[in-house]
Amino acid sequence: MKRSPIVAVGTVVGLASVLSFHSSPAKISLSAATGVSTTQPVTTTTKKQTTTTAPATTTTTARTTTTQKQSSTGATTTAPATTTTAPAASTTTAPATTTTVAATGVRSATGPSVNYYFGVLSVKVTANGKKITAVTIGTINDGGNPRSVQVDQYAIPILEQEAVAAQSSNIQSVSGASYTSAGFQMSLQYALKHLGI
Amino acid sequence: MSEVASSTRHLIDVMGTVVTVDLFHVSDNDEARDAVERVRALLVDVDRVFSTYKASSPVSRLRRGELTLGETPPQVADVLDLCQQAKTLTGGWFDPWALPGGVDPTGYVKGWAAQLALEELRALDVTGAIVNAAGDIASFGGPDLESNFRTGIVRPDDPQRFAAVVELRGCLATSGEAERGAHLFNPFSHTFVSAVASASVTGPNLGVCDAFATALSVGGHDVMVLIDKVDGYEAMTLDFAGSMRATPGFAFVRE
Numbered sequence: 001m002k003r004s005p006i007v008a009v010g011t012v013v014g015l016a017s018v019l020s021f022h023s024s025p026a027k028i029s030l031s032a033a034t035g036v037s038t039t040q041p042v043t044t045t046t047k048k049q050t051t052t053t054a055p056a057t058t059t060t061t062a063r064t065t066t067t068q069k070q071s072s073t074g075a076t077t078t079a080p081a082t083t084t085t086a087p088a089a090s091t092t093t094a095p096a097t098t099t100t101v102a103a104t105g106v107r108s109a110t111g112p113s114v115n116y117y118f119g120v121l122s123v124k125v126t127a128n129g130k131k132i133t134a135v136t137i138g139t140i141n142d143g144g145n146p147r148s149v150q151v152d153q154y155a156i157p158i159l160e161q162e163a164v165a166a167q168s169s170n171i172q173s174v175s176g177a178s179y180t181s182a183g184f185q186m187s188l189q190y191a192l193k194h195l196g197i
Numbered sequence: 198m199s200e201v202a203s204s205t206r207h208l209i210d211v212m213g214t215v216v217t218v219d220l221f222h223v224s225d226n227d228e229a230r231d232a233v234e235r236v237r238a239l240l241v242d243v244d245r246v247f248s249t250y251k252a253s254s255p256v257s258r259l260r261r262g263e264l265t266l267g268e269t270p271p272q273v274a275d276v277l278d279l280c281q282q283a284k285t286l287t288g289g290w291f292d293p294w295a296l297p298g299g300v301d302p303t304g305y306v307k308g309w310a311a312q313l314a315l316e317e318l319r320a321l322d323v324t325g326a327i328v329n330a331a332g333d334i335a336s337f338g339g340p341d342l343e344s345n346f347r348t349g350i351v352r353p354d355d356p357q358r359f360a361a362v363v364e365l366r367g368c369l370a371t372s373g374e375a376e377r378g379a380h381l382f383n384p385f386s387h388t389f390v391s392a393v394a395s396a397s398v399t400g401p402n403l404g405v406c407d408a409f410a411t412a413l414s415v416g417g418h419d420v421m422v423l424i425d426k427v428d429g430y431e432a433m434t435l436d437f438a439g440s441m442r443a444t445p446g447f448a449f450v451r452e
Contacts, residue, residue: 172204172219172327172340172346172347172348172365173219173327173329173334173336173346173348173349173365174329174332174348174349174350174351175329175332175333175334175348175349175350175351175369175370175371175397184215189206189208
């Protein structure tokens, strides 16, 4: 192919550069040309798996609700106050606004110690209002095995940074450079929940 | 608050990582919980069959020559077929057969499994769903009826900042050095050396995206040219100096 289809976008900072487009020859249609198909393996496999008895696992399903934080306000829950406060106050203590009452100022919370691949850790979150300002490891015990220490050294800083980055934009997910520890995420979720974020 | 979507997040501890399932505007919580439970069972079963970290898994036993392909569960042959197709499409840059220690479909399985997981959610009454397996993302729909999902691709040198934000229409896989050290195998030089610091691929199927991203990491520009020819797939790379290259259709969000 003589065309030069790949566009150098420049540096990360220069993302605004215009993407030029060179006319494309016919593209390969993956499903038609090669038979790569999402649906075929899906149906066969999933049917099998729904009836499979899964081995016992430590899988946890944590639920957090982004917009309904009634369960996350902890000690500062203000919902009951509606019965005792003046009308002006009761208008601010509707369930939907209880989190804003809790989520003010600089504060931090440490999630529970949870098992991760190499040991036990807990995650500490610091927030100002509803903005996460720092995510750090509260406690960690990896038993000192060399492989674990090595993983922790590069994985933990990435996880800490990602958690801060993820809430800085209007995005729903993060991709790349992530060795995502289940334990880290779980402790983090609980800490965030406690902070009403 | 319009910028905060009504979403529920489920964490599934499986495959040595965490898989997050995000559901947006769920109308039936029981139905959603059942679907997430099916996803969990599915992923646990995939891990049981395909894990190369578990010595007893069928794939581990296949690698050691203790089982023939015919003796493994049928999904193994299915995945190896898909791997063969990905190998052809990437001009050999994605090659599970070239890896030291015997055939290793791990580079395909995570994305493939997350794609299967997503299919379990498709019938739900939601505006959208995301399955994120440690940065490999399968999705349909959006955070509401009007918008598409947006995904931040972190900078390999600074995960606190995004190299780019992409509008997600389907799947996105990112492969790169920062993830687990120099772990990607170059099937031509037989060394663990990557051509770029980070490689992202978008498209309709996450297994394919995952394989393409792996190939792109080790093959660089040559593979990007190949991916650009495949309908529906787009690619973006960051080299070690921070320069970005992308196929023309890569769905950047300009902020």
